[in-house]
Amino acid sequence: MTRGTFAYVGQRFVLIALTALVVSSIVFIGVHQLPGNAFLSERQSSPQREAELLHHYGLDKPLPQQYLAWVGGVLHGDLGESLVNRGVRITPLLLRELRVSATLGLFALLFTVVLGMGLGILAATKQNTWIDYAASFGGTVGYSMPNFVTATLLILLTVTGFYAWSGGAFYEDIGWGKPEQVIVPAIALGLYPMAIISRLTRASMLEVIRQDYVRTAWAKGLRPRLVVIRHSLRNALIPVVTILGPITTSVITGSVVIEYIFGIPGLGKEFVNSIFNRDYNIVIGVFTFYAILVGLANLAVDLVYPLLDPRIRY
């Protein structure tokens, strides 16, 4: 960590903030072009009541004014008030849900990285053996399946299957709150990226273990573990780390489906519900959060590079 690194990180934070603002502005403008509003589905909605609500949320003002007011709020970290649940401030609500999603996402990423890289290394070091073929087959299956299929199959397997096979002794409910309930959704969320990582690690490792400097490492008389980890893997990781940025994004957006299927009260579920409820303020808020998360994920990846490759400096 040099001063240059801090300056670089500072710059990136400014860029992330700008990106989030631009993304949410686009969503803001788009959402306000949609016909209808959140109060149409309201029971016993009278024109008078609707006008009252529109006034309460400032939706009766001209769009430019609404936009300025909204930007002013965002700059203070305030994403406004839920259109459906009146009085609920969006920022603390989303922050709370973010903790749930982040927990799920981190477990999914852990599964992705550890198993994906492990399988990739194993397949590369045992190239053209049954281990390699099995890992390749598993990888192909893994990234051919959409995550809602994976999720449904996993529910079928763990909830119904294990219950039946154990004669009722094993009972696992889907939902959120108990620590073990994170496992199945994390696997469902991480399977696809895990497959990609394992294939990429294998290809990258195969390229590196044929390099002259890996032969040098063998000639030095290093232990096989050191040759594989210190000399091969470290050099093979660059493309893997590069793809971790987009993969983190796909884990974040993938959680929209997974959280809904498993009934997990995270950002993703909120996102789906807010669209159904036309709670546009929350839709914009979730998009803003996603934009920031994607920016941070990519920043994290860029900060890992110099650790792997000393020639990269910021």
Place this chain on the structure above:
Amino acid sequence: MTTEQRVVSDVDTSKQIALVRIEEVVKHFPIGAGLLGGQVVKAVDGVSFEVRGGETLGLVGESGCGKSTLGRVIAQLHPATSGHIYFKDIDLVTLKGEKLRRMRQQLQMIFQDPYASLNPRMTVGDIIGEPLTNFHIARGKAREKRVNEVMRICGLNPGFISRYPHEFSGGQRQRIGIARALILNPTFIVADEPISALDVSIQAQIVNLLEDLQDEFKLTYLFIAHDLSVVRHLSDRVAVMYLGKIVEVADSKQIYDNPLHPYTKALLSSIPIPDPDLEAEREPILLKGEIPSPVNPPTGCRFHTRCPIAQFPICSEQEPPLEDKGSGHQAACHFPGQL
């Protein structure tokens, strides 16, 4: 020459003892595995010779003759298909795992390409010093001291210890490769074309460094090269390789003054002479055609397809054995010295 002076010294008695004995070493690489499998590249096809303690044995031959493969098989970086490699009477071919790893302390290799053979993500200090940690010889300050010492011996500024390989020139990188090979005090070094990737001006420096190191540390070299004039300068003895076989082995002086094998003669005649008048008169023996495929090497003498003095049918039917043609000068030819 120093070789004559050494005759009386104790170094020379050890020279008669074979440090490395290579017996009938074969290395085949399978190609096109699968349904049509069974085809093999016969990169090294039954090679025997010995390297005596303290000497430099030059191994020469054109590209693709299998000399680098042989070097790697001797350094046990490729497993031999068959044959034996005795290093101090221990057969390296039978060693596995930990025992082989221990043996690498005495048996090191200098690689051809100084750009590709150094890990780009490691500092020079780590590249050179890693074996010390690995074999539990030294760590921390002691390791750094030893690395500094070896860097100085190899003509590198120890102040560069925490730099990365890409910050060095080709010649400096090769010095790093040499320092890396030296750090464990090996007795035998396989140098696989250590200078062919370098500029001519740098080549001489590296050759001199290798010579100085040999004198100082009593090293034994197997020096693989295709540059015959460098081999002549460095080697005590020379082995000439053609298509996976050794065709001639003799003292450096014998082989350059009186080559017996027509292939050796052709190789020697291709050395340019640094005198324009003599160079104009030089009549190199031009060999016909390309080196044949090592997948299907010619029958009999492998050189008969390109040999200017081949006589048929003997040369295309009977493989000439590598045998002593007098005063330790070995050649594999039916008509030695007739070209």
